[in-house]
Amino acid sequence: MPDQAVSSNAIVPGKPNRLVTESTVVRIALIAIAAAFLVLFLILPLVAVFQQALVKGLNAYFDSFADEDAQAAIKLSLYVTAIAVPFNLVFGLAASWSIAKFEFTGKSFLLTLIDIPFSVSPVVSGLIFILLFGAQGYFAPLLRTLDLQIVFATPGIVLATIFVTLPLVARQLIPLMQEQGVGDEEAALTLGASGLYTFVTVTLPNIKWGLLYSVLLCNARALGEFGAVSVVSGHIRGLTDTIPLHVEILYNEYNFVGAFAVASLLAGLALVTLAVKSLLEWLYADDLAASAGH
Amino acid sequence: MPMISQQARGTDVIPALKPTTVTIDRISKTFKGASVLEDISLDIKAGELIALLGPSGSGKTTLLRIIAGLEFPDGGRVEFGGMDATGLSVQKRKVGFVFQHYALFKHLTIAGNIAYGLNARPRAERPSKSEINRRVEALLDLIKLSNFADRYPSQLSGGQRQRVALARALAVEPRVLLLDEPFGALDAQVRKDLRRWLRDIHIRTGQTTIFVTHDQDEALELSDRVAILHAGHLEQVGTPNDVQEHPASIPVLKFLGDSCELQAHSINGQAFIGNSKLPVAAQNVKDGPVRLFVRPWQFELVAPEAGHIQANIKSGYRSQGLSHLSVASDNGQIFTVDTARPVSCQENERIGLQITGGHSFPA
Numbered sequence: 001m002p003d004q005a006v007s008s009n010a011i012v013p014g015k016p017n018r019l020v021t022e023s024t025v026v027r028i029a030l031i032a033i034a035a036a037f038l039v040l041f042l043i044l045p046l047v048a049v050f051q052q053a054l055v056k057g058l059n060a061y062f063d064s065f066a067d068e069d070a071q072a073a074i075k076l077s078l079y080v081t082a083i084a085v086p087f088n089l090v091f092g093l094a095a096s097w098s099i100a101k102f103e104f105t106g107k108s109f110l111l112t113l114i115d116i117p118f119s120v121s122p123v124v125s126g127l128i129f130i131l132l133f134g135a136q137g138y139f140a141p142l143l144r145t146l147d148l149q150i151v152f153a154t155p156g157i158v159l160a161t162i163f164v165t166l167p168l169v170a171r172q173l174i175p176l177m178q179e180q181g182v183g184d185e186e187a188a189l190t191l192g193a194s195g196l197y198t199f200v201t202v203t204l205p206n207i208k209w210g211l212l213y214s215v216l217l218c219n220a221r222a223l224g225e226f227g228a229v230s231v232v233s234g235h236i237r238g239l240t241d242t243i244p245l246h247v248e249i250l251y252n253e254y255n256f257v258g259a260f261a262v263a264s265l266l267a268g269l270a271l272v273t274l275a276v277k278s279l280l281e282w283l284y285a286d287d288l289a290a291s292a293g294h
Numbered sequence: 295m296p297m298i299s300q301q302a303r304g305t306d307v308i309p310a311l312k313p314t315t316v317t318i319d320r321i322s323k324t325f326k327g328a329s330v331l332e333d334i335s336l337d338i339k340a341g342e343l344i345a346l347l348g349p350s351g352s353g354k355t356t357l358l359r360i361i362a363g364l365e366f367p368d369g370g371r372v373e374f375g376g377m378d379a380t381g382l383s384v385q386k387r388k389v390g391f392v393f394q395h396y397a398l399f400k401h402l403t404i405a406g407n408i409a410y411g412l413n414a415r416p417r418a419e420r421p422s423k424s425e426i427n428r429r430v431e432a433l434l435d436l437i438k439l440s441n442f443a444d445r446y447p448s449q450l451s452g453g454q455r456q457r458v459a460l461a462r463a464l465a466v467e468p469r470v471l472l473l474d475e476p477f478g479a480l481d482a483q484v485r486k487d488l489r490r491w492l493r494d495i496h497i498r499t500g501q502t503t504i505f506v507t508h509d510q511d512e513a514l515e516l517s518d519r520v521a522i523l524h525a526g527h528l529e530q531v532g533t534p535n536d537v538q539e540h541p542a543s544i545p546v547l548k549f550l551g552d553s554c555e556l557q558a559h560s561i562n563g564q565a566f567i568g569n570s571k572l573p574v575a576a577q578n579v580k581d582g583p584v585r586l587f588v589r590p591w592q593f594e595l596v597a598p599e600a601g602h603i604q605a606n607i608k609s610g611y612r613s614q615g616l617s618h619l620s621v622a623s624d625n626g627q628i629f630t631v632d633t634a635r636p637v638s639c640q641e642n643e644r645i646g647l648q649i650t651g652g653h654s655f656p657a
Contacts, residue, residue, distance in 0.1 A: 183393060183395060183397040184397050184399060186364055186384075186391075186393070186397065187391070187393060187397035187398075187399075187459075187462075188399075188410065188414070189364075189384045189385055190362060190364070190384055190385075190389060190390070190391035190463070191410055191411030191414060191462065191463070191465075191466055192385045192388070192411050192414055192415060192466055193385070193410070193411070193414035194385065194414070197414050201399075201410075201414075202399060205399075205401040206400075206401070
């Protein structure tokens with residue numbers, strides 16, 4: 001909160017105040033520990049991914065992507081993400097809007113429901129879909145009559161991805177919308193605006209940054225989802241392998257360069273996501289502060 | 295704050311709409327089982343500037359929101375110009391609403407904010423672009439912010455934001471203007487300027503205006519009539535003079551300013567302390583003890599052992615031509631006395647107090 005920043009600045013004008021800061025030794029030690037953790041758990045693995053991917057040179061690296069199965073995996077992942085992210089965007093908007101702006105019974109129950117995908121292990125989520133749509137599942141007879149294949153096929157992967165990423169947008173937007181309250185919307189309504197016009201011209205602009213963040217996160221999470229997808233995909237090479245599944249297969253086949261090369265795609269995506277996020281923050285710092293401010 | 299210029303008066307920024315009456319008929323409202331408004335009836339005249347005055351929790355804001363259509367009553371009716379509006383949505387009521395915290399759209403410029411209500415209309419009812427621009431410019435001129443058209447709300451001071459909020463509400467030509475604690479978030483000087491300015495705007499537009507405030511000064515200065523609410527009840531409606539001179543109930547009296555309560559009794563419609571007759575009527579009160587309320591300025595300092603009450607000065611100070619004394623009466627009560635006379639304010643100085651006015655209520 002900006003207010004807190006101001007008040008702490010007031011206590012510590014310019015240089016550190018002895019009364020409120022630790023001694024130099026403690027400060028250096030704490031910073032060193034934090035830095036060590038960062039290097040060990042974030043930077044080293046990231047460097048390792050690219051180092052392993054490039055260990056046999058650039059040609060071997062790019063050959064990994066020329067492989068048909070690798071291309072199929074990339075295509076499938078993009079396809080699944082292209083469905084899951086818009087779906088979650090719409091769901092997240094609808095859920096956060098109704099939860100944050102309206103009072104109704106069962107609200108906290110709905111909040112708990114939205115959190116379930118975060119609290120359940122992805123493997124369990126995957127198994128649930130097998131239980132429902134698998135060959136011995138509850139809906140198996142129905143699916144047989146309709147000649148629909150859900151598990152071990154793309155629809156199952158889409159379902160599992162949507163399920164696992166379901167809370168991301170809603171969870172990001174609910175606190176934001178709750179803090180903003182309904183004052184702006186009420187103002188628009190008193191000015192004669194319809195509900196839809198109010199949503200598009202007042203509610204959406206107020207949450208655009210939070211929405212963009214959550215879509216970026218959702219996108220990264222959808223592309224990288226492993227657990228639930230692993231259960232429902234059936235690992236059919238060239239058909240139901242997504243990028244993370246393909247990495248696992250290559251790794252198990254001792255094709256380390258291939259595994260790390262494909263993995264570097266995901267790592268690269270993470271870096272790009274971070275860069276875009278930082279760029280947005282830098283470009284629109286004023287807007288972000290304003291929307292957080294009141 | 296600049297006064298409204300004479301030239302501006304001639305323009306048709308706010309077309310001379312026929313002012314609307316507002317009738318509130320036996321409105322009641324409960325929130326989660328707690329009663330917020332009980333059986334409120336109030337007739338607001340066309341073109342009147344009326345204040346809904348009361349402490350926080352008195353239900354005044356809820357009543358305003360019910361008039362606007364932002365809340366719906368559990369019982370009773372709201373009428374605009376004699377037509378039932380109880381079931382109308384907020385959009386259809388065509389009210390202008392000014393919020394305490396402005397509620398300006400921060401992603402729109404000042405001009406964009408003012409034009410919002412016009413742009414929001416369905417295509418068939420929407421004025422042309424040039425007409426909208428013309429109206430926005432005229433309103434910007436009215437609120438003296440013509441140079442701020444392209445700024446954003448975050449670049450404006452609180453007082454400027456509230457002026458924009460008012461212009462935005464006026465842009466849609468509302469039938470009734472509603473203001474919820476419009477000056478509540480502003481500092482004292484800006485508040486005074488805006489009050490005068492709101493009064494000017496009201497004189498110019500002649501619109502029926504209802505505003506909510508907890509500041510009795512604001513209500514008494516601005517309004518034609520004051521409606522005083524207390525704990526969900528409408529205690530009294532009257533002109534500022536009415537409510538001050540004839541407060542209908544103890545909550546009204548207490549809310550309109552300091553007072554001290556003294557033991558008195560009534561005989562034949564007249565208040566007495568001991569054997570001395572007070573210049574205070576005790577009408578509609580049975581003979582016997584009454585609750586007498588005296589304002590700080592309704593005492594006169596007299597020689598010790600004279601007057602109605604004997605007291606000692608505890609402390610005092612002078613400010614703006616008045617001596618404010620804290621005194622302790624002989625029966626142990628401590629209260630404030632204001633007098634224009636310079637008093638030395640010596641501690642434990644003995645004084646007599648003559649009561650020159652007050653209000654009595656049944657005990």
